[in-house]
Amino acid sequence: MHVVDAEAAEPDGLRLRIPEPKARPGDKPVFRDLLIDRAGEVRRPPIDVRPADIVDLGAEMIRVLDIHGDAVGPWAGTLDAEQLRRGLRDMLTVRIFDARMLQAHRQGNTSFYMQSLGEEAVACAHRRALRPDDMCFPTYRQQGLLIAADYPLVTMINQIYSNSHDPLKGRQLPVMYSSRDAGFFSISGNLGTQFVQAVGWAMASALRTDTRIASGWIGDGATAESDFHSAMVFASTYHAPVILNIVNNQWAISTFQGFARGDSPTFATRGHGFGIASLRVDGNDYLAVHAVSSWAAARARANHGPTLVEWVTYRVGAHSTSDDPSAYRPQEEPFTWPLGDPIDRLKNHLIRIGEWSDEQHQQCVAEVEATVREAASEAERFGTLRSEHSSPASMFDDVYATLPDHLRRQREQAGF
Amino acid sequence: MHVVDAEAAEPDGLRLRIPEPKARPGDKPVFRDLLIDRAGEVRRPPIDVRPADIVDLGAEMIRVLDIHGDAVGPWAGTLDAEQLRRGLRDMLTVRIFDARMLQAHRQGNTSFYMQSLGEEAVACAHRRALRPDDMCFPTYRQQGLLIAADYPLVTMINQIYSNSHDPLKGRQLPVMYSSRDAGFFSISGNLGTQFVQAVGWAMASALRTDTRIASGWIGDGATAESDFHSAMVFASTYHAPVILNIVNNQWAISTFQGFARGDSPTFATRGHGFGIASLRVDGNDYLAVHAVSSWAAARARANHGPTLVEWVTYRVGAHSTSDDPSAYRPQEEPFTWPLGDPIDRLKNHLIRIGEWSDEQHQQCVAEVEATVREAASEAERFGTLRSEHSSPASMFDDVYATLPDHLRRQREQAGF
Amino acid sequence: MTRMTMVEAIRDAHTVAMERDDRVVVFGQDVGYFGGVFRCTQGLQKRFGKHRCFDTPINESGIVGVAIGMGAYGLRPCVEIQFADYVYPAYDQIVSEAARLRHRSAGDFTAPLTIRMPTGGGIFGGQTHSQSPESLFTHVAGLKTVIPSNPHDAKGLLIASIEDDDPVIFLEPKRLYNGPFDGHHERPIVPWSAHPLGEVPDGHYTVPLGSARVHRAGGDLTVLTYGTMVHVAEAAAAESGIDAEIIDLRSLVPLDLDTITTSVRKTGRCVVAHEATLTSGFGAELCAVVQEHVLSSLEAPIARVAGWDTPYPHAHEWNYFPGPARLGAAMRATMAYR
Amino acid sequence: MTRMTMVEAIRDAHTVAMERDDRVVVFGQDVGYFGGVFRCTQGLQKRFGKHRCFDTPINESGIVGVAIGMGAYGLRPCVEIQFADYVYPAYDQIVSEAARLRHRSAGDFTAPLTIRMPTGGGIFGGQTHSQSPESLFTHVAGLKTVIPSNPHDAKGLLIASIEDDDPVIFLEPKRLYNGPFDGHHERPIVPWSAHPLGEVPDGHYTVPLGSARVHRAGGDLTVLTYGTMVHVAEAAAAESGIDAEIIDLRSLVPLDLDTITTSVRKTGRCVVAHEATLTSGFGAELCAVVQEHVLSSLEAPIARVAGWDTPYPHAHEWNYFPGPARLGAAMRATMAYR
C-alpha cells in the first residue's frame, strides 16, 4: 500500500533548474558533453529504412573524414575529386565573401551582416546534394546554399547594399535573400516560420506527383519555436518529401544550446517522437554532410518520407554585426571546438588523396578573393546603403498584386 | 561514386499520404494497430529513473487489472479496498452526472454539454493520486478531476446552467469550470493553451521552493497544437515538477488520432525527443491510472522532473452535444473497444476481491443517482439558461481588476 | 439561379473554384471526410478526392504555414479555421508571412491563400465561439479582409477570394449560415429560402473585392456595416422609421470609399455598426475615414454601435449583441443631434 | 534624481520592482546572463540570482504561456519579447488567455503580467525590427497598453505596470533608448543627459496608467501622439511655427479622454500621429473618440499621420517614417483648413 509515497523521499522543497553552459567568459572552454563518434563508425542504413530501426543514430555522429584526413566508412564515396574541389571552392567563397561583407559593414556600405564562419560545410555540401529545382527554406545563415547554387555574388551584394540593383528593392534587411530560380525561399526575419512552409511546399510537390523535394532549415535555438513542432507534425502525418535540417552551431545569440535542447541528449532525437528518420552528423565534415544530404534527398524523392538531420557545428563568429560574443562565452571557445574547421579538413583530405596542394590552395584563395572583390566593386557601382537605392516609390509596390486605391492615395501623399 | 542515386529507384512521382482510419461508417470496427500488453507485464521503474532508461515504456501499455479482474504486477497495490470503492463511486458519479446533464441539455436548461463517457477512470483516479493543493490544468473533458476532488455537484450544475448561482456569472460556456480551491484551473475554449501554463505554474512552485506540483491535460488531437511543444520544451529545459497528461481517446471530433500522431507509434513517444520520462497506460484501468499518477506525482515532488503520460482510452459518446459521430465512425466502434469499460472493470475487481457485490453496486448507483438528481433540482431553483442569471451588468466586471472609465461609460450605455 | 443557404453557397463556391482550377486545394480541421463542423466543405472530398480536400491535425499555425508553402509552390490553398476565435495561433504565419511574402521577395514568391473562418456571435458560443477579429487583420498591410452578409455575396466573394493573387481573410458570420438573422433572437428563424439574397446564380461569378453594396437606399442617415449587422440595421431602420441608407461593406480591405462618402455626403449623418468590441474595432477606421473625407457634410458625430469592450459572455449574449434596439437608439440619437 | 537613458531607467524600474516584491520574476530571450540585446535587464541576474531573472528558450508563446501559469500561481512575471515584431507567436496566449483569465474565471485566477517589447523603427531594422503593433492589443478587452516617450515616464510606467493586477503590454520605442530622437536622422544624436525628461527620480514612484501628459502646451492645434512621435511632433511644432499642444498619451488603454477632449475643445483642430501603419492603427480610435466627443468644436478634419500601409522597408526607412516634415505638412494643412 502507498508504495510510491514511501519511496518518495521528499526534499526540503522543489527547486527550479536553470541550465548553465559549461563555460563563461574567463573560464576554460569545455566540450565534455559533446557526443562524438569516430569517423566511419556509424552505419549507413538503406534509404527506405524504418525510422524506428535507426533510433540509435540520433545520439551518434556520422563522420567520414578521420583525423588523418582519410574518408572512411559506409558514408564515404559520394563525391569524386572534381566535386570535392568544387566543394572547397564553394566554402572558400562563402568565407571570403563573409569577410568582405563584414568589411563593407564597417565601411558603412550596409547596415547589418551575418556571417557563417565555421559552418560553411553544412549549406555548401547540402546544396550540391540537391537538384537545382529542389527548394530550400533557409534561415539567415545559409548563404552557402546560394553560393553552391552558383548564384551571382554581385546580386547577393546588391541585396546587402540595398542598392539600385537590389532585386528586393531595398525592402529587406541585408542577407534576407530570395531567389525562386536558385531554389532559395525568401528569408523571413521571424525565426522558425520557414520550417513548416518547407513541409507545405513538399506536400504540394507530392500532391502534384512532382519529383521535387523541399529542404527546410532551422537553428538550434529556433527549434524551441512552435513552428518546429508544426513542421514535424505535418511532415510526420503526411509523409512529406522534405529534409528538415537543424543547424546546431551551439549558440543562439547569447544563449547556449542547452536552453533549447533541454534534457534531450541531441537535437536529432527530437525526431523520434514523430517517427521521423533522424540523423546526427558532423557538420564540419563536407563529405559527411554531402553523403547524408544525398541519402535524405534520395529517401524523400523515393517517397520514403521526411528526414530530420542535426548538423553539429559551431558559430565561430559573432551572432551578427550587432553582437559581441566575448560578453557571454570564453573567447578561446571557437578555437577549441573539437570538430575543427570545415575548410581545413576538406583541404587536408584533398591533399592526402593527392588531389590538391598548398600551392593550388593559395591560388584558389587568391582567385576567389579576386572574384569577390570584383563582385563587390561591381555592386558598389550600383550604389550602397549610403548612396543609390531603388526608387522609394517602389515601397508601395508588391504589397498587393495590384495597387489598391488607398495605397495609391498614400503613394501620392508621399510625393510619388 | 553516387551510391545514393543508384540506390534510389525513383517512383513515377511523389504521392502525398493522407491518413485514413481503419474503419468508417458501414465498416467493421478494427483495432488491429492498438499496442496492448498483458496486465502486469510492464516493469515499474524507480521514481528517479533516467528517462533514457525507460524509452521502451513509451510503446508498451501499463495495466494492472487482468481479464479475470485481478490486480497484478509491479504497479498493483497502491489502493486499499476503501479507496477502490471511493474510486468506483467517483466514476459512477461522473457517468450519472453526465447522463443527467445531457438530459438537461435536451430539456433546454443549458446550451451545450460535453460528456466523458468511457474515460471516467483517467481523471477520477488521477485526482485521487494528487494532493488537494496540487493544481490541474484541465481540458473540457476532465469533470472527473472536480468530482474526485469532492467539488459540489450543485456548483458544477450552476455553471452549466449559467444560473444566478453560477460562480462564473454566466460568462463561460457550460463545463468551462474554474476552481482554484479545488485545484482546477479555469478551462479555456482554446485547445492546448493550458498545457504550457501548467508548466509555468509548476516552474513557479519550484521557484518558490514550494512542494506543490502541477498537472497539465491535453487531448490526442490537441497534441498537434504548438502549445504542446512549448510545454515540452519548457518542462524539459527547467525540469519542471509537472505531470503532462495526454488523454488519447482515439478521436478529435471527426478526426481519428492518426492525424495528430502521424508516423509515431504512440503519443507517449512524443516525450522521448525531450528527454522526458514517458509512460503509456491503460486509461480504462482505474488501478493503473492511480498507480502511474502516484508515481509521476512522487517523481515530480521529489524534484526528478516532469513525466509525460499517454492515457489510452476511448471517447464512447459524441464529441459534444453539437456532434453526431455516426457520420464518421462505425456505430459499433465504442462497443468493440478492446480495453473495456472502466466502471465495469473496477466493479468486477472489487467483487473478485470480495469487497463489493452486485447488490452494493445497485445501491451505490441508486444513491449517486439520487445525489445527482438532488443537486440538479437544487441548481434549478437558482435558475437555468432559460430563466434566471446573474445580473448582465456583471459582464463588465473582472475585465480589469477595477472598472476603467471607458467600461463604466459602456455599462451606463447598456443601462446598468 | 438556385435558392441556397449560406452554407450551400459556400460549398458551391468551393466546387466551382475547384473545378475551374486544379491548383485549388481545400483543407482544415474536420473539413475532409466529415465536411466541416458547419458542413461548408461537405461533399468536396468525395467529389474531388482526398488529395484535393483533406483533414488536418489541430494546428492552425501549421495549417496556414503549409498553405503558404503550397502557395509558394504554385497551388491556391483555401483553408478553414474552425472558428475565428481559434485563428490566433496562426496569427504569426498570417501577419509575418502570408501578408508580407510578395513584398519582401519583390514578387518572387506569393501567398495566394484564402483563409475562411466562421465569425460572430448569436449561437450561445461564449467567448471562444463568438468573436469578430476583423480589425486585427485590417491593420495588416498585405491582407484583404472580406465578410459577406448573404448567400449571393458569399459565393461570389469566395470565388473572387480564391482567385485573388493575395491572401484573403474570409469571415463567415456563422449566425447567418442558415438565415438572415436580424438580431431578434426571440422571433422564429427566417430561412434564406424566403429571402431574395438567398437566390444564388449557378456556376461561376464573382463579387469583386473592394465593392460595397447599398443594401437599402435611404436619405436620412447612413449606416456603415457588414455581416450579421446588415440585417440588424435593416430591422432597426424598419422599427425606428428612419430612412436609413444601409451600406453592406462586404470587403473591409480594400474599402469602397466612394460608396461610403457618396452616401454620407447625401445623408449628412452616419452610424457605424459591428459586433466586434468597440475600441480599435473596424468602426474606428470608418469614423476616421468618414470625418477625414466628409467632415463638412457631417451634421452629427458619427455614432459607433459595437460589442462592448468585454469578452463575449455566454448567458448574457443578448445583452452583449448590438441588436436592433441598441442600433435603433443610436440612429435616433444621431437623427436628433443638432 | 539621476540622469539616465531610457535603457537605464527601465533597468532601474526592474530593480525597484524586484526589490520591493520577491514575487516579481524577469525572463525572456537573452535577458538573463547577457542582460538583453538592448541591455534593459543587465545586472539583474547578478543582483537577484538566476531564479529571479533568467534566460528562456526561443519560444514567445511559451514565454507568455509559462508567465500566465506563474501569474496564476501568484507570481508577477515581467517578460521581454526581443522585438515587438516577434510577439505574434505569443498572440494567442496574450489575447485568448492573459487578457481573459480574470473575466472567464470571475476573478478566481488572474494574470498580472507585464510584457515588455522594443517597438518602432528608425534603426534600419527592416520589416522585422521596426513594427508598432499597439493597435493589435488595444482592440483586446482585458489588456492595458502602455508606451513611454522618455526615461522618467519609462521608469514610472514600468513600475506601475509590474504592480498592476492586469496584463500590461509595455512598448518601448527602441529609437528612444539612448536619446530623444525627433525624426531628424541626418542630425547628430542628442543624448538623454541633455534632456529634462532624462532626469529620473531615485527609488520607487509610479506614473499611473491612464494619465496622459501635456508635452507642450499650445493654442493652435492638438497633436495626439505617443512614443517616438512625441519628439517628432515637438520638432514639427518648432519648425512650422504652429503653437501646437502636444499630448503624450503614455497609455492607450486605459485612455485619458479628459486631457484629450479638453485640449481639442480649446484648439478646435487635431492631428493624430503614430508610426504604425495607418489603416486600423490606434489613430483611427483617436479620430473616432475625438469626433464623438467634440465634433462641434472641430474646425477641420482630424488628420492622421502614420506609417504607410506597407511593410517597414529597410533602405527607404526615412521615406516610411512619419518624420517632422510630413507631420508639419499635416499640421499646416489642418491649420489652413476652412
Ligand SMILES: Cc1ncc(C[n+]2csc(CCOP(=O)(O)OP(=O)(O)O)c2C)c(N)n1
Ligand atoms: C520569432 C523570433 N524571435 C526572436 C528572434 C530574435 N533572434 C534572431 S536570431 C536569434 C537566435 C537564433 O539562434 P539559432 O536558432 O541557434 O540560430 P543561429 O543564429 O545560431 O544560426 C534570435 C533570438 C527572431 N528573429 N524571431
Ligand SMILES: Cc1ncc(C[n+]2csc(CCOP(=O)(O)OP(=O)(O)O)c2C)c(N)n1
Ligand atoms: C485552438 C483550437 N482549435 C480548434 C478548436 C475546435 N475543437 C474543439 S475540441 C476539438 C477536438 C479536440 O480533440 P482532442 O484533443 O482529441 O480532445 P477530445 O475532444 O477527444 O477530448 C477541436 C478541433 C479549439 N477548441 N481550439
Ligand SMILES: [Mg+2]
Ligand atoms: Mg544557433
Ligand SMILES: [Mg+2]
Ligand atoms: Mg481525443
